[in-house]
Amino acid sequence: MRAEQAAHIEELCSVAAGKPTTRAPLISASWRRCVDRHKLDPEILRSPHILTSTRLREHRDVMDAFLHTARFGLETLYRQVSGLGYVLLLTDSKGVTVDFIGDEAATEDLRRTGLYLGADWAEQQMGTCAVGTCIATGEALTVHRSDHFDATHIPLTCTAAPVYDGTGRLAAVLDISALKSPSPKESQHLALQLVESCARKIENASLLNDFRHDWIIKLSSSQEFADVDPDFLLAVDDGGRIAGFNRRAGKLLEDRDGGETRGPIGRKLDEYFDCGIDDLPSFIHSIPTYQRTARLRGSGEMLFAQALPPPAKPLSSPRMDMPRPPLPEPLRALFGEDAAMAQLAARAARLVDTQMSILVQGETGTGKEHLAKAIHAASARASKAFVPVNCAALPETLIESELFGYEAGAFTGAAGRGKKGLVLEADGGTLFLDEIGDMPLAAQTRLLRVLAEREVTPVGRTRPVPVNIRVIAATHRDLAEQVRAGRFRDDLYYRLNGAVLRLPALRRRADLEWLIDRLLAARCPDRKPPRLSSAAMQALLGHDWPGNIRELVNAIDYACALSNGATITPSDLPDMIVGRLGADDRRVAASTASGCEAEELVDALRAHRWNVSAIAREWQVDRSTVHRRMRRLGIVPPNRRG
Numbered sequence: 001m002r003a004e005q006a007a008h009i010e011e012l013c014s015v016a017a018g019k020p021t022t023r024a025p026l027i028s029a030s031w032r033r034c035v036d037r038h039k040l041d042p043e044i045l046r047s048p049h050i051l052t053s054t055r056l057r058e059h060r061d062v063m064d065a066f067l068h069t070a071r072f073g074l075e076t077l078y079r080q081v082s083g084l085g086y087v088l089l090l091t092d093s094k095g096v097t098v099d100f101i102g103d104e105a106a107t108e109d110l111r112r113t114g115l116y117l118g119a120d121w122a123e124q125q126m127g128t129c130a131v132g133t134c135i136a137t138g139e140a141l142t143v144h145r146s147d148h149f150d151a152t153h154i155p156l157t158c159t160a161a162p163v164y165d166g167t168g169r170l171a172a173v174l175d176i177s178a179l180k181s182p183s184p185k186e187s188q189h190l191a192l193q194l195v196e197s198c199a200r201k202i203e204n205a206s207l208l209n210d211f212r213h214d215w216i217i218k219l220s221s222s223q224e225f226a227d228v229d230p231d232f233l234l235a236v237d238d239g240g241r242i243a244g245f246n247r248r249a250g251k252l253l254e255d256r257d258g259g260e261t262r263g264p265i266g267r268k269l270d271e272y273f274d275c276g277i278d279d280l281p282s283f284i285h286s287i288p289t290y291q292r293t294a295r296l297r298g299s300g301e302m303l304f305a306q307a308l309p310p311p312a313k314p315l316s317s318p319r320m321d322m323p324r325p326p327l328p329e330p331l332r333a334l335f336g337e338d339a340a341m342a343q344l345a346a347r348a349a350r351l352v353d354t355q356m357s358i359l360v361q362g363e364t365g366t367g368k369e370h371l372a373k374a375i376h377a378a379s380a381r382a383s384k385a386f387v388p389v390n391c392a393a394l395p396e397t398l399i400e401s402e403l404f405g406y407e408a409g410a411f412t413g414a415a416g417r418g419k420k421g422l423v424l425e426a427d428g429g430t431l432f433l434d435e436i437g438d439m440p441l442a443a444q445t446r447l448l449r450v451l452a453e454r455e456v457t458p459v460g461r462t463r464p465v466p467v468n469i470r471v472i473a474a475t476h477r478d479l480a481e482q483v484r485a486g487r488f489r490d491d492l493y494y495r496l497n498g499a500v501l502r503l504p505a506l507r508r509r510a511d512l513e514w515l516i517d518r519l520l521a522a523r524c525p526d527r528k529p530p531r532l533s534s535a536a537m538q539a540l541l542g543h544d545w546p547g548n549i550r551e552l553v554n555a556i557d558y559a560c561a562l563s564n565g566a567t568i569t570p571s572d573l574p575d576m577i578v579g580r581l582g583a584d585d586r587r588v589a590a591s592t593a594s595g596c597e598a599e600e601l602v603d604a605l606r607a608h609r610w611n612v613s614a615i616a617r618e619w620q621v622d623r624s625t626v627h628r629r630m631r632r633l634g635i636v637p638p639n640r641r642g
């Protein structure tokens with residue numbers, strides 16, 4: 001070890017022990033974090049940690065679109081700094097270098113130092129370094145020479161800036177590093193400006209790409225720069241709600257919220273500005289800039305705006321298939337921005353007033369009964385009864401009398417005045433047959449007759465009674481499989497499955513945040529619902545929801561009960577969601593759900609010849625979601641086996 005390294009280690013130990021230091025507070029705080037929290041030993045000299053090409057591919061795959069968008073910005077920045085000896089790294093939010101541009105002649109030196117594709121620069125592993133400390137603090141910074149924690153890094157100068165996605169989450173870190181540099185840290189000021197500016201451009205380009213189907217609003221306090229280099233960018237959906245924002249806009253709006261919020265996503269534009277969705281056409285480029293002004297509510301600060309409308313939607317686009325206002329309100333209230341749900345609701349809307357029986361399929365808790373109630377409420381039968389029957393819970397001996405009723409004195413123990421039976425109770429309305437897949441065969445035969453002949457014969461009566469019912473059946477089972485196994489009558493199956501509505505699992509829905517908001521609001525009809533801290537929201541968004549909406553409803557109830565009434569934090573959420581359970585507990589809890597899930601996913605992968613993008617397109621989820629599920633369920637594609 002060289003004397004310079006020994007002196008560095010000595011200084012580190014003294015700062016970690018709490019002695020005064022002239023180092024920048026961001027650096028000294030990181031040194032202490034490395035020792036106290038990450039338990040790194042200052043005396044150990046670390047080798048770079050470079051991922052295998054397979055692991056690197058996994059990290060790159062999940063941010064494919066982002067990498068594509070960022071590349072032009074990276075090449076432009078590299079052209080500006082390469083002459084000064086810098087190389088350029090783009091890492092993911094974990095610190096893994098997923099893109100790299102450097103001098104090929106210096107490859108060996110760069111690799112040895114970790115300035116290379118696949119290198120992991122997380123602070124937990126490598127100690128204080130520009131990428132790792134940027135991730136830990138969310139701040140742009142320069143870690144210059146002996147600012148580094150690891151004594152092997154003290155010749156390096158590294159400058160990094162965070163890149164956020166359109167929902168305010170860290171997406172990547174942009175870094176330029178050099179193997180040698182002049183000693184004063186001030187020599188890196190310009191580097192910091194350049195990296196921050198490039199990070200901002202990548203962030204904006206990525207926002208414009210991700211929200212290309214929405215309105216984009218550019219805002220600036222300068223009339224002259226509003227169109228060319230706006231400070232703030234917002235994406236607004238066609239309902240006037242904020243769908244995305246760049247970092248600066250996020251900060252601007254956060255200030256309006258007093259900084260204590262789950263963020264602006266999903267909130268109406270006019271909550272923040274003196275304008276709403278209907279004003280956006282008057283902000284288009286052809287209107288003179290001085291007329292395009294929006295004022296911030298509260299401060300009254302004036303900003304110049306330019307609005308870019310969403311492109312005209314092609315007829316074949318899935319968004320075009322989304323139902324528009326004619327959708328009856330009870331069906332419209334089932335979902336937010338989720339294309340699969342929108343298609344399902346549009347189909348349901350066409351069925352509401354037909355005589356056709358409907359079969360609702362979906363995992364447990366996906367809202368099958370909720371959907372059935374919405375169909376009933378949207379139909380002309382709404383003023384009549386909605387009668388739910390849990391077919392799995394009906395005792396076999398009582399099925400006939402429960403469903404079809406009985407005459408007074410029909411059998412020993414029969415109530416004196418007879419009983420109407422559930423089918424007759426639903427007369428004029430809707431009979432909801434839940435868990436139909438678990439109905440005993442004998443009862444299926446009687447039910448089939450009711451469906452075919454629209455009449456019931458109560459026990460003890462000889463003449464049938466006509467009924468006018470709409471039947472909606474639901475099951476989480478594969479009914480076709482039940483038919484093959486001889487557990488379900490095929491004629492009943494064919495009568496029921498004329499119209500099948502398949503509810504997506506919650507983990508496949510894109511409108512989870514919308515559902516969370518709705519459930520929170522429903523819990524507090526006469527007061528302001530508590531807000532979710534961003535960490536709590538992240539935990540909810542990151543959970544897999546094997547129990548679907550029912551599990552979400554329970555989690556929200558639990559959180560409302562535990563929270564202080566104003567803000568829900570991760571400690572108010574059930575252990576299962578914030579990962580406080582041990583791995584074994586989680587395995588047990590998930591085992592019932594994950595078996596079927598793995599089977600379903602493998603089937604889908606086979607059907608698409610293991611093309612993840614094709615499945616992602618079909619399910620309308622991000623490719624990263626499919627990859628994550630594969631990893632979680634231990635599914636390895638054939639070309640990666642062995």
Ligand SMILES: Nc1ncnc2c1ncn2[C@@H]1O[C@H](COP(=O)(O)OP(=O)(O)OP(=O)(O)O)[C@@H](O)[C@H]1O
Nearest residue numbers: 334335363364365366367368369370476549550553
């Ligand atoms: N779109 C929705 N919006 C709000 N709450 C919903 C929605 N869908 C379902 N829920 C709520 O989720 C819970 C479970 O819904 P529901 O009972 O309809 O599910 P299910 O699929 O019929 O369940 P199971 O398979 O166990 O019978 C209920 O509390 C319901 O109110």
